[in-house]
Amino acid sequence: MGDTAPGDAATHVLGIDSGGSGVRVGVARTDVLGGSAGKPPSWSAPLTWSSSTPAAVGDRGIDAAGLLARVLPAARELLHEAGARRLGAVCVGAAGMATLGDDLRARLPDALADALGVRRLALAADAVTAYAGALGQRPGAVVAAGTGLIALGAVPEGSGGGPGGTEGAGGTGSAGGTSGTGDASGAGDASGTGGTGGASGTGVPGSASGVHGTDGPGGAHGPHGADAPAARPDARRATGGWRRADGWGHLLGDCGGGAWIGRAGLEAAMRAYDGRDGGSKPLLARLEAVFGPAAGLPGKLYPRPDRPAVLASFAPEVGRCASEDPVAEAILRAAARHVAEAAEAVCPRLESSEVALTGGLFRMGAPLLTPVREELAARLPGVRVTEAAGDPLDGALCVAAALAADGLRLPRDPALLTVV
Incomplete structure (x- = not known):
């Protein structure tokens, strides 16, 4: 050529x-x-x-x-x-x-x-x-979830601002945690130390948003905008650049991803095996069907170099149990909150912004997608949630x-x- x-x-x-x-x-x-x-x-x-x-x-x-x-x-x-x-x-x-x-x-x-x-x-x-x-070159955020989970947001050149384009103290946007110090590419892959929690919860190192706080004024489910307490200037303004949240691997993050869901499901199964509170007998049955006797699981899991993938392989079993098992349903609801938190941390506040969900985890369908859409609607009101085009x-x-x-x-x- x-x-x-x-x-x-x-x-x-x-x-x-x-x-x-x-x-x-x-x-x-x-x-x-x-x-x-x-x-x-x-x-x-x-x-x-x-x-x-x-x-x-x-x-x-x-x-x-x-x-x-x-x-x-x-x-x-x-x-x-x-x-x-x-x-x-x-x-x-x-x-x-x-x-x-x-x-x-x-x-x-x-x-x-x-x-x-x-x-x-x-x-x-x-x-x-x-x-x-x-999303092509449109402004917004993408949450990619498979074994792990990462969110990436951007305002491409020429996207412009507009009403609701920026957030500040007492502004029109929802009061939430800042998206972290440092640039978009960070330690490991990003240098940001993680955001400190705003009104939505207390911040923890390495977290793109705070841990869940109690509901209240300006909290995740509290009033927004001018009625909310004055917030620190928000790092998610309508300016150029990439914003990243999570993607820190199964030991430090990837919250809400396949390995996270699978590990939570296996923990609930082991609780049921022990007779502890928070256990799930349906998940225990699925554990034994997939991996064999519950007592042998640690010996099969811990030596594996592909532990995240093995953990993620159990996520679909959590999805299958969710309609009849409140413990499995609660795990997916918690995963949905993590997905929405990651999207909220990186999504630019423009009227034209969109959030797209991509990756194999979302093929789980309604058991995960329904609570994800509910959480996104609460955290990012007015932002359109769309399927990934490609x-x-x-x-x-x-x-x-x-x-x-x-x-x-x-x-x-x-x-x-x-x-x-």
Whole structure:
């Protein structure tokens, strides 16, 4: 494929999604993508290739050479099949880009230019491509929930403010916790120390919002706006930049994610096995059906290097029991509060803001989605909750299309989204 010269009309873009469950490559035509208009993807299905083997991680983080060896042959085949004449841009979205992406940032620009002739490349964290796949370039927040959980919010360039666009002391927005000190990319993947709780509860280190407080004036369920007590200036103003909440792993966070729900369900099952308060016999029955005798669970769980995934595998069992078991129902209600808290912590206060839910956990359906929507309505009144338009590979293609058309308005960030 020849070099992409300035002024040439690009016909196609390439997206690469490298995640914990494998690697995917997609090619789509630029004239049927919504990226340049700031809309989510709306094309007929792109040509795709996938592998269930994740990218290798070495001393320098994600192994660029190994990833290139797999995706370049697939990309060439897809571009040939698509009849691509000019490749306008590439977007690589990768889990761990913020902390494990040094080798990708060092080697991918020259390698992709040499192999495919492309001179426009975006390197993004998978949370960014999840955002772009869900909302395109519209302002709002995306909660991505699978084994873990992370929320990402953004105000793309040109989104503007408007009534309700900012919050301050005694303002029109709901009084809640601040979204944390530090920038959007933080310790591990983010440097923020976590927000201190505002009117919605007392803050704890490493938490994007406070722990649940009691209801009261300005609390999570109390009055909002001018009647609420004066609050500290809110960090979630209608300005550019990414805002992140959670995604800290199953030991420090990922609250409300699959591993969190599964662990809570297994704990309730073990309480029932012991005869302690808070136990659930239906969940105990499901534990024994899935894992065998309850007393043997610790020996099966603790040695596993994939403990978060094993815990998350029990989350659907909690969902199946929720309609008949008040303990399982309460677990999902608590998970829904965590989802809504994360969305509230990052969602910009613009009239046009939306919240999208994406990731495999939400395929649980009504047992989780119903309380999530109720919690979001209480915490973010007036913000529309929408289904994600696409997945992270769709998002990578959307970013690439916007970049090819000189229309990329998503915030640039050294750890989350860079253009080279």
